[in-house]
Amino acid sequence: MSERTRQPNIVFILADDLGWADLSVYGQTQYQTPHLDALAAGGVRFTQAYANSAVCSATRFGLITGRYQYRLRGGLEEPLVRTAHLHGLPTDHPTLPSLLRDAGYETALIGKWHLGNLPHYGPLKSGYNRFFGNYGGAIDYFTHKPGVGAAVPRDLYEGEVPVERVGYYTQLLADEASSWIAQQAEEKPFFLSLHFTAPHWPWVGPEDEHVSRDLTDIFHYDGGNLHTYAKMVRSLDAAVGQVVQALKAKGVFDNTIVIFTSDNGGERFSKTWPFTGQKTELLEGGIRVPTLLSWPARLQPQVSEQVTITMDWLPTLLSAAGTAPHPDYPSDGENILPVLQGQAPVHERRLFWRYKAQRQRAAREGRFKYLRINDHEFLFDVEDDTLERANLKDKHPAVFARLRQAWEDWNAQFLPITDEVFTHGVTPDIQADRYAPERANRGL
């Protein structure tokens, strides 16, 4: 098998809550991310890549199944926390790692899982041969605990066994990933999911163990700033650089697909310009994600305007590996390799989102986006009007009506959002610019 036809290795790097303009190649000017910028320069940089959801675990369901996450009960949770023991990823569901393993790949997840708790769920039960990381949605970077205090157990595992490590989590993951790559056999392709928690809260940079010690609440609403956030992102950038270096040292970088993206839009310290909105919101800032793909052996460097979404990666990567989705579980996404290879044109997509908090609905078709937040509906031209300011619903009533109905039709095929479904939204008590506007003419 020649280098060009050999199954490529795949390293899928997922950042956590990284927003649109948090990398210098996407518009951040206050700090630099040279390793990710280099990945972009040598590969594909997407300008219209979306996350399946505006929140973490929901997107991860979409990623690992290649389908709208609303087909699974756990995918409705925003995010999966309280019912992680009940509504994890069913272990009999075909997944990106299980399908790649079936196609001959060695598989590993290093980092965050967030698709259901032990003993019922876990990466080793869903297609990964190896796991090092955390099962839940967030851990502190130094204590590796999902909360604060001596009583809180660590969430750090080797497979299904709790372990203790010393160090900054982003660095630990980079080290684990690098050595796992170095250990891989020459003759077998590998699939590594490297799911960082950076730059998710708490706001702790690599030199900030004292901040970790002083934390009173893992959500860290009384901490953080842009300087700390920059340190966290730059540390993530360096970690990616280390992994790329490991691939190069092994001589496999050219025929390795390296993907870098985020699970949802940016959180409170993220720069999302020229978008508005953030994690938990279906505004572009909550779902448009920086996305890079490097595959030197097969893809020319390019900036791609192809609209794409998290669940496209399953059919895309299976195609690259010479296999396909399970026939009983067809993907809701599509294989975008032909577009990237210049064998198919950049084309329009019709994509949908829903989010329980603020009863949000969104649909994108061509340049238009239908958006509902609570009782208010909008039609935006998100190509011209990235900030989603000019409501065109009365200017283009037919488009508005079509997308509104299309959303209803789309939604009808999925599990309903019931009272039991958990959702997290931004609230006025914790974020000043998410106040509840009052119309009342009250005094001060």
Add this chain to the structure above:
Amino acid sequence: MSERTRQPNIVFILADDLGWADLSVYGQTQYQTPHLDALAAGGVRFTQAYANSAVCSATRFGLITGRYQYRLRGGLEEPLVRTAHLHGLPTDHPTLPSLLRDAGYETALIGKWHLGNLPHYGPLKSGYNRFFGNYGGAIDYFTHKPGVGAAVPRDLYEGEVPVERVGYYTQLLADEASSWIAQQAEEKPFFLSLHFTAPHWPWVGPEDEHVSRDLTDIFHYDGGNLHTYAKMVRSLDAAVGQVVQALKAKGVFDNTIVIFTSDNGGERFSKTWPFTGQKTELLEGGIRVPTLLSWPARLQPQVSEQVTITMDWLPTLLSAAGTAPHPDYPSDGENILPVLQGQAPVHERRLFWRYKAQRQRAAREGRFKYLRINDHEFLFDVEDDTLERANLKDKHPAVFARLRQAWEDWNAQFLPITDEVFTHGVTPDIQADRYAPERANRGL
């Protein structure tokens, strides 16, 4: 009188709704503003300059009186619209132009007034010898009307006489200003207030007369985008360049104080990074304004971190002109010239704001800012945390309590905010990212 001791000319240029990062020298990277950048390079660029209010007319009351606008009934309106015939600037109140005129200056306002309607109020009744511009808060750039339709009268005046002109308003104002400057006598200093409406809505660039023709609503909630906004700001930049050129052509640029600032933070298309908030909000994005000052004869180029506010300009400019505020109307601001001349240190200020919509309160002291929005209170370190995310009220309870009480004490000396006071806030029906967060566990 030598050039160095001669009273300087003063050109006070006010932009309308220009936000923090809308100029390239303040962080805009998607277009350039070379004329304003040049003004910054040769003068003072302020990094902590504030507007007196998060809305237009209120700041203008603060500017022209040099005092907190809450001392005057009209200053309470947010903005002055419905009662502009009742609550304009009292004509017997000393003003920046009247005090400069008394000190020997020729005075003119070219552009927007917005401090009360004819026949009771107007620039010619409050210290300006000459006026060309609009009396109200906004006009279309081509029709020069404050609304849409044949029945709406133009709001464009020469003094107190309605006039008709053809052209883009930003350009008309630049032309008027340039020729007024050219006409000034050599021996008399002049004070020109050049108050552009750019880049206030409607979203109409210099080549967009067709947009103006198709407008259905002057608020233009169904139009605009970042491209159009860029054209409006670049046109404003070119207009400033034209006026600077007129000063240079006359040979008076060196001993002319040119100030460029904005009346409040950015509106819906403005870039306010690294701040959050916008016009009508007391978050930094609603009140921190780009501010430049050029006076080559007397001030070294510098970036100044001095905290300053609109009402400082009256004592500052009167000092530069060798005069002082009226003793019965002392300024609530301060003369910042000694700081800019290196004769006094950069120092902390204690400044206050209030805004009726969302019952907002704000106080800045040193690096801290107390903020209340509706029922939620915050303490931010706005030097470290420009986005106003980390609520420090429980970490610094003494600072929080002190600023909270200081606001109450400060507020007690001003006119109360009654039911009759008009206020405008951003509402969920017109701006998608200003939804009213719901906690209820409702289905889609």
